[in-house]
Amino acid sequence: MFxxxxxxxxxxxxxxxxGSALSVVELREFSSDQQRDRYQVLVNELRCPKxxxxxxxxxxxxxxxDLRQEIFRMLEEGKSDQEIVDFLVARYGEFVMxxxxxxxxxxxxxxxxxLLLVGGVIIMLTIRRRQSPERKTNPIxxxxxxxxxxxxxxxxxxxxxxxxxxxxxxxxxxx
Amino acid sequence: MARIKLFVPLIIFIVxxxxxxxxxxxxxxxxxxxxxxxxxxxxxxxxxxxxxRQVDQQLFQGQPALLNxxxxxxxxxxxxxxxxxxxAQQGIRIVGLNYKDDVVEANKWLSDKGDPYALxxxxxxxxxxLDLGVFGAPETYVVDSSGTIRYKHVGVVDDRVWQQxxxxxxxxxx
Numbered sequence: 069m070f071x072x073x074x075x076x077x078x079x080x081x082x083x084x085x086x087g088s089a090l091s092v093v094e095l096r097e098f099s100s101d102q103q104r105d106r107y108q109v110l111v112n113e114l115r116c117p118k119x120x121x122x123x124x125x126x127x128x129x130x131x132x133x134d135l136r137q138e139i140f141r142m143l144e145e146g147k148s149d150q151e152i153v154d155f156l157v158a159r160y161g162e163f164v165m166x167x168x169x170x171x172x173x174x175x176x177x178x179x180x181x182x183l184l185l186v187g188g189v190i191i192m193l194t195i196r197r198r199q200s201p202e203r204k205t206n207p208i209x210x211x212x213x214x215x216x217x218x219x220x221x222x223x224x225x226x227x228x229x230x231x232x233x234x235x236x237x238x239x240x241x242x243x
Numbered sequence: 244m245a246r247i248k249l250f251v252p253l254i255i256f257i258v259x260x261x262x263x264x265x266x267x268x269x270x271x272x273x274x275x276x277x278x279x280x281x282x283x284x285x286x287x288x289x290x291x292x293x294x295x296r297q298v299d300q301q302l303f304q305g306q307p308a309l310l311n312x313x314x315x316x317x318x319x320x321x322x323x324x325x326x327x328x329x330x331a332q333q334g335i336r337i338v339g340l341n342y343k344d345d346v347v348e349a350n351k352w353l354s355d356k357g358d359p360y361a362l363x364x365x366x367x368x369x370x371x372x373l374d375l376g377v378f379g380a381p382e383t384y385v386v387d388s389s390g391t392i393r394y395k396h397v398g399v400v401d402d403r404v405w406q407q408x409x410x411x412x413x414x415x416x417x
Binding site: 117130131135160161162 | 374377
């Protein structure tokens, strides 16, 4: 008896929940899975003219619902993706495309990421070159001074290595 | 050379500031209509109050008109209505597009508030609105005597909008 009641309650809850889901997401019968995928891509890439920071898929505005319906209708009529996008652009302007076409006015938009990357790499390489050890010592001493320094260091280090090796030899003999 | 380098951040700042200041002045909702200088799209729709009669795009041939998109569910249209009445009194031809509305309600609205429209086209499905690129009401189009859309205003038309934007174009095409 209780089990039956529980099932019945569950049934009621599900009825209510599925009802609310229906009102937000439209149910559409696509003729194929491929059609459904194309529809999803289109409503995600096209922008709602009313709520400009949302795409057609996200927007609840009546115009977005109309446009989704229109896209669905055109898809089922066998129109190509390009035809559907052109249809909307003719009415609402290029503004409705979240993926703008490559042309003169949008060239900067398309090239900017690449340009920024190349610029960043150039700046990074320049900074790294400046910080490399050989360049670090140079600004203080001129070329001749560096040569002289090498000379002095060379004499010194030769003598030192000679001494230390003899010492270590001695040490090893003592052992 | 090193001196000039010091100014690079300042220059970048100035360029950015100019761009951003420019952006502040612009209305983010303003959208250029794709149909400016295009003919009124083809349609064949009934007339409000006389639903057996149908009109098409020929309606806009021969004399200039304002095409006003309105609906009884649209709050701003209520605000706009008295000004449209006063425009109609000045002899300006206004064609209404009753957009996705209830015909009974719409007729009642006009008998209550006055009818500024030469006639209103009934677009109950929003099909013509879609062809016009309407994305909300009210919207007002200035259409010249050859049936070409010359200007589009989104939102309420009041005295300021009329004087600043619509009237100059209206005088050109009259």
